[in-house]
Amino acid sequence: MRIFVCERCGGNDFRQEKGFRTCQYCNTSYVLTAEEMPQKLSNISLNDDIKSLLNKCKNDPTNARRYASLVLDIDPTNSEARRFLNR
Ligand SMILES: [Zn+2]
Secondary structure, X not given: OOOOOOOOOOOOOEEEEOOXXXXXXXXOEEEOOHHHOOHHHOOXXXXXXXXXXXXXXXXXXXXXXXXXXXXXXXXXXXXXXXXXXXX
């Protein structure tokens, strides 16, 4: 398994959540790449990632901005995600 280094703080200690890894030091979240996903999710497409992140925005308004910014990392022109960020 390759070592993942946080782009923001250079840390390499992460906690893994469903579909994300979060830096223990600075709390930056990264979307797991397809090959890092559990087996049954390994063929998930980027569009499905975006769709599920947008669903999280709706179901979890407290963290909506965080999910929306993850969507914009994948697709910077996503207008739905921008709506959540501009609230
Ligand atoms: Zn970090």
